[in-house]
Amino acid sequence: MDQQWVETMLGKLSQIGRGSQGVSRLAYSDADMNAKEFMVRIMRESGLTVRIDSIGNIIGRLDGVSPDASIVITGSHLDTVPDGGNYDGAVGIVGGLAAIKRLQALGPLNHPIELIIFAASESSRFGLMMLGSKSMAGMASRHTWSKAKDSSGISLPDVLQAKGFSLQELDQVSRVKENIKAFVELHIEQGTVLGKAKKQIGIIETVAAPTLIKVTINGEAGHTGAIPMEDRHDALVSAATIVLAVQSIALEQSHSGTAATVGKLITTPGTISVIPSQVELWIDLRGVDQENIIETIQEIKDAVSTIADEQETLVAIDMLFSEKPVQMDSYVTRMIETACIDENVSYKRMNSGGGHDAMNMAHLAPAGIIFIPCKDGISHSPREFAEPADIMKGIDILTKTLYELAK
């Protein structure tokens, strides 16, 4: 019965922000707000009381028997990358509500349960990730955030204001540690580990830390026909050398779970008859081993400097952010493991390469993450897909875990 409900909900969400190439619900876009509005209505129809905080987090609450008992929370996000899929984030929201509806059917539990749709989890729009859960955990960087702009040049404060939110009241967004018992997030893996190991559930031990490094290469513009090859300072040639150096360094460190990617690269002036005078590129580095992360960052910095020297181009390196890996709570993790064993579901303890809101919630309360497989490890793509059977297994384990925490 509720498998059909879950599929219907995911199907309806997939239509919000759908373009020819995939689902695009950039943080605070109309599509993002429409998806949240849709879920708020469903949450209210399901008997939850819903409030929205001033950064845009949506908090749906199912009361428990004792009003003063600490809260058990599940949640994820509904914003997406541009041309993304319909499972990253959405599975945790629809699955979280499905789990709460099941618990609701059992009659009131001792603890209240909340479902949170975190605001602006993806970094695609402002280059800042997980604004909602960071604010909730008291980890907001109001100064940096107030200066952030999207690719159209619209500032985050202006975007927030247009949607009725603000960076001025983040104190009211942050939650009190003592009031929260635990946080559990259900999410697709976005990788190939579960598929390769043929396991139904991933139980996360460590969430990789993201580091973002911006590299700006300044060469010299010139006519592509008139400047001899040997007299050039082509910024894109230096940039290409850096892209390959990052790839090669990350491949060598891959055994430690470290990965590095240049996902965004902008060539100026970017026209066919002009030698590129400037390239900006962003290196996204993730790892679970802090020592290895530091070593890899240093290797990349050294390589960039060497390339700049060799090619006589000016290079600036900006460390935009560099976070530390976050351990999930061993008690919550064991509770998820017990649920898998009780339900006879195959599982694997593993790390998460992607960042999740649970990273920030871990600063507020014992936290855990339940992964389900996704097809070929593809996410952030229109081809992102999770089998309904796998989603339902994830909901089973989430339900059982929330029950044990809230009973």
Added chain:
Amino acid sequence: MDQQWVETMLGKLSQIGRGSQGVSRLAYSDADMNAKEFMVRIMRESGLTVRIDSIGNIIGRLDGVSPDASIVITGSHLDTVPDGGNYDGAVGIVGGLAAIKRLQALGPLNHPIELIIFAASESSRFGLMMLGSKSMAGMASRHTWSKAKDSSGISLPDVLQAKGFSLQELDQVSRVKENIKAFVELHIEQGTVLGKAKKQIGIIETVAAPTLIKVTINGEAGHTGAIPMEDRHDALVSAATIVLAVQSIALEQSHSGTAATVGKLITTPGTISVIPSQVELWIDLRGVDQENIIETIQEIKDAVSTIADEQETLVAIDMLFSEKPVQMDSYVTRMIETACIDENVSYKRMNSGGGHDAMNMAHLAPAGIIFIPCKDGISHSPREFAEPADIMKGIDILTKTLYELAK
């Protein structure tokens, strides 16, 4: 006296389309049309009769003594690359008019003289170069042109229509061979040859042929944290390998005057947390030796295919255009050389790496190009600069050459 006039005219033109980074007068933009309107007024004030053809070429005419004598033409362009300079093109227009004003002062010559401002010479907007002179030489590709779009998705036919032009009447744009005696273009070098050789004038023997190859690389999107390095098909890594292969192949062929550049590269989706699924890049190849051009194109194609195979990414290669080098006329060239000798101006016979409208006019009439040095060979950049004294030397040689042709 006329040096001040030339500097004033160039100064006024430099204000039309000026932004914080340079001069931007993309083909058929308002700035481009404003610059042309300004010059039309000056041409009329100088006593030329001016007409505009249906692709947007502006033709200013100074009558000669015998109305049936074949026409001597000089000309260049006023459109620019984005954030370009104020000398590429403009020197040939302002210098051409200055030369005609000097000849006018001598009293009527036998042949009529025309100054042409060619439409859409730069390829930056539509990926198509020299629409005006191609149309005039009967070399228009109406089918290809009618499908061209700029980066905002506006089609060339729509842009033309908005400005009162059309691809429907190109027959009226093309000129009759027998009516034209010769064409001479004055232009900045856009390279470092004259500066290094310490020569005041470059006399062009061969104009390099431009080839434009579009390469589309299809990899696989995925989460930057969750897909292990060794499981990736990162389109930008393949693209970077191609950029470096193009650079390396072109460096080896540089002795033959061949150059190749990736000036435009677009990463999709182009966000920091997603492995690039697609990269489009454009290889701009120029050469004066047709055999060497063909060999270089083949080497680049082979390298691209090998890289695609090795990195297991799908690659499509589109040859957007490939032209042949064009010889300037030996009679006109010798006439320019004689002018240099008579005026005691140092000169160098050389090739032009950049394409010029004279390439197309050479199909209609004996053609020649006069180069003047530009600072550090920089063009297509806000830092583009030509010394007033060098511009005046160029005008002296152009005046003398036009006089010999038109007398």
